[in-house]
Amino acid sequence: MPIHPTAIVDKKAEIDPSADIGPYVIIDGPVRVGAGTVVMAHAYLTGWTEIGRDCQIHPGAVVGHDPQDLAFKGQESYCRIGDGTIIREIVTIHRGTKPGSATEIGRRCFLMAASHVAHNCKLDDDVKLANGVLLAGYVHVGAGSFVGGNATVHQFVRIGELVMVSGLAGLTMDLPPYMMAAHRNQCVSINVIGLRRAGFTPEQIKEVRQAYRLLYRSGMPFGKAIDQLANVVSTDAGRRIVEFIRLPSTRGILSGRRARATPQAIEHSSWYRTSLRWE
Template sequence: MGIHPTAYVHTDADVHPSAEIGPHVVIDGPVRIGAGCRIGPSAVILGHTEIGSGTSIHSHAVLGDIPQDRKYDGEVTYCRIGSGCIIREGATIHRACLPGEATIVGNRCYLMTNSHVAHDCVLEDEVILVSGALLGGHVQVGRQAIISGNTGIHQFVRIGEMAMIGAVAMIGQDIPPFAMTNRRGEIAGLNSIGLMRAGTPSADRQELKVLFRMIYRSGMSLRRAVELANDLATTDTGRRFVDFFDAGSLRGIRKSNHSGTSDQRKAVA
């Protein structure tokens, strides 16, 4: 299809010849669009936005608009989207607020309808945002994490890799890798099904259970439990889990409210 005659493409934009630009699309500024991208009707792409090859952007998505931050004063900032992503209708991704910085969406991410990625967020590869998921500024999301529908993530929160965040939740603190939360944002167990589907070795999964129980079900302080877990973690997966707690946090790491109900204990198994 090439570029539809009703689309507006700025003279500074770099659109690969194999990209398809639909009707009434607006591409305004030094935008770069990679090979095989498909931009749906009435999508808007602004500023210093870069889109990797094979990414599909559906109608009325808005990418690279200015950040919703009063400190922003027109500085040059970036929005970088990887290859093979799917960005559905009405999704929004804002460019960074800090000069020279970028909002980053990794490869093969799936942003469903009306999801929002605020300024300076970093999403690693294969993240899924379900419809209505909202990320505040500077949120970090690890690879293969899933943020369920209508869930809000507070600014500066970290979501660990392969974490699964329950629907309609309000997340105000960091969620460790491989964990699941319920709709109240409480740690409910390990994402055991996700770990198995990802081909995580059985030994790694068994060690994760031990580490998880020590940190979230032992009744010890978080600091003491993490110290002991550091001595026990030997697998690559276990080390990534424990290292998350040592990496530093601006918002704090979500703790368990209690030692665990029978339902929560089943979730760990």
């Protein structure tokens, strides 16, 4: 497919012959564009950016531009976009801020219009960002997660895999895998629809639901609830939640929307300890 005659392409760029570069596109610097990728009108690709195969980059998108970091001095850093990713209108993705560091977008991701991915973020495969999502620097979003429209995520926050974040939510702390978040730092349920679509077994979904109840609804102190959960999980899904929570965290683990430690909650948690071993 052709490079449109109005496009401006740097001599250092490497464009696969099967890629389609649309009108008024600017490709500045040693950008690499993979086979079958379509770059539409007025998109801007720059820096040490690598675009995979069969991607779509829609009008006005900016990929690989300088990070919004006053400490950045123009050093070589990277932006990598995985195969099959769709980047819609006026999305902005900035490259890494430290020398040799990278912003990484996985395969088959879908970044909807006006979403922003700041420097050094990492999006695993199949992540979806709805319109207007704002990810600050060093955010990590796990595979298969969905972040709703105009949600904002604080720098260094980790979001586990197969998570659902509601529109307009604000996260300043890490959200464990398979959960649903809403409002400001509130874990409100599990992403049961997403788990079913991902092929989780009823036993795995049951354990994720029980983990949510123990962590967020039992009224137990969060640290104690984690230790107890670690002693009773038996599926990969349950073990993954424990693993995520116990990994090093800059922001800490979200523990919003907790039940109060009333006598009824304590009684419930005692019942729950028994029920986990199994129903």
